[in-house]
Amino acid sequence: xxxxxxxxxxxxxxxxxxxxxxxxxxxxxxxxxxxxxxxxxxxxxxxxxxxxxxxxxxxxxxxxxxxxxxxxxxxxxxxxxxxxxxxxxxxxxxxxxxxxxxxxxxxxxxxxxxxxxxxxxxxxxxxxxxxxxxxxxxxxxxxxxxxxxxxxxxxxxxxxxxxxxxxxxxxxxxxxxxxxxxxxxxxxxxxxxxxxxxxxxxxxxxxxxxxxxxxxxxxxxxxxxxxxxxxxxxxxxxxxxxxxxxxxxxxxxxxxxxxxxxxxxxxxxxxxxxxxxxxxxxxxxxxxxxxxxxxxxxxx
Numbered sequence: 001x002x003x004x005x006x007x008x009x010x011x012x013x014x015x016x017x018x019x020x021x022x023x024x025x026x027x028x029x030x031x032x033x034x035x036x037x038x039x040x041x042x043x044x045x046x047x048x049x050x051x052x053x054x055x056x057x058x059x060x061x062x063x064x065x066x067x068x069x070x071x072x073x074x075x076x077x078x079x080x081x082x083x084x085x086x087x088x089x090x091x092x093x094x095x096x097x098x099x100x101x102x103x104x105x106x107x108x109x110x111x112x113x114x115x116x117x118x119x120x121x122x123x124x125x126x127x128x129x130x131x132x133x134x135x136x137x138x139x140x141x142x143x144x145x146x147x148x149x150x151x152x153x154x155x156x157x158x159x160x161x162x163x164x165x166x167x168x169x170x171x172x173x174x175x176x177x178x179x180x181x182x183x184x185x186x187x188x189x190x191x192x193x194x195x196x197x198x199x200x201x202x203x204x205x206x207x208x209x210x211x212x213x214x215x216x217x218x219x220x221x222x223x224x225x226x227x228x229x230x231x232x233x234x235x236x237x238x239x240x241x242x243x244x245x246x247x248x249x250x251x252x253x254x255x256x257x258x259x260x261x262x263x264x265x266x267x268x269x270x271x272x273x274x275x276x277x278x279x280x281x282x283x284x285x286x287x288x289x290x291x292x293x294x295x296x297x298x299x300x
Contacts, residue, residue, distance in 0.1 A: 003238055011132045012124040012191065012244075016234040018139040019188040019200065020227035024208075025146040026184045027201030028219055029177055031209075032157035038075070038178070039198035042185045044094040045071030046194050047101025049186075050119045054108035060119065061134040061186055068182035071097060076178045080171070121193035122245030124237055131190050138187045145180045153177060154215055191230065193245035199252060200226060207256040210263035225255050 003009050023039075030038050049067030053060030071093060078089045105116050118126050146153070155163045156173045164170045181201075188197040208221035233248030240247075 003235060008125050008127065009234075009238060011127045011129065012234055012238075013231065014132060015127050015135050015191050016230040016244075016248075017227055018135055019191045020230035021223055022139045022142040022146075022184045022187050023192075023197065023200040024204040024222035024226040025219070026142060026177070026180050028205045028215075028222055029146070029153050029157045030181060031202060031205045032154070033177070036202045037198060038072075038181055039185055039201045040195075041075060041090065041094050042068050042072055042182050043189070043194035043197050045097035046182075046185055046189065047116070047119070048097045048104065049101075050116065050189075050194075051101040051104025051108070054110060054115060055104045057110075059130060059134065061131055061138075061190070064119075064189065065134075065138065065183060065186040067097075068185055069179050072178035072182035073175060076175055119189050119193065120195050121243055122189070122191050122196070122248075124191075124234065124244050127190050135187050135190065138183050142180055142184050142187065145176060149173070149176070150215075150219075191234070191244060192248055196245045196249050199249045200230070203249075203252045203256050204229070207252070207259045210256070210259045225252070229255060 003013075027036075027039070030036055046064040046068040049064030050060045052058075052067065053063035056063070074093060075090065078093070101116065117123075152163075152168055152173055153176075155166070155168060156170055156177075160170050160174075163173075184201065185194065185197050188200060192200050204222040204225040205218065207225055208218045211221060212218050229251040230248055233244055233251050236242065236247050236251075237244035
């Protein structure tokens, strides 16, 4: 393929695959926790890290990772202790992150708004070898956490009180989830962009849920969707000269619409099959309940 003859496209495609894996992998826990917009907030904070990277002549990816982790930890602390004024504190954190990024990058001798734009919306041609190295290391961390601790993270995401009763370190796991989300944002910012990364965390998971309610199946389908749309968006961006981040997000939304349309007749068919299995019209309360796992949740 012609596209593989160019080193910058090889780097972009590798980064796209890693983004397609990591974003839905952590996104499924954020969706379960009803924190779908957490990635968007971290993306705002990461802008300060990018600006500091240019100002201090350090890697913007690593600096954004450090600042994003600090921001994610602050978000968790605000969630625990903020109470009624928490939303105001979060708003100041998010908008302060955006303003800090713009200010620092304009103060940097080699920085400009054009540099910031490539991080906000993604850019294929600017993915360097050092960026790929950083993305690979950060993606490995995300995969290890989301797969290695999937049972614990799922339990905390479903029911914190039940997880606490069973002896799980709930606060530590919540912090780890926030930190992993922060790392994922910096993994994705070179391909999707900071302002659009949250969509890639959430929409593939929502699309996968149209076909399955099982956690394992939803996880696998969401990652498959993520990899497909990131590769498809990257290739389309190369041939059609369109922004990669916007293309990837639009393809993701298209996948959600298509799977929703596919799932609707399947749901009706299941409903008819269930009605046929209970022709006497017994109320739902009389049906045999589904088995429950050790986490107390209904096993689907």
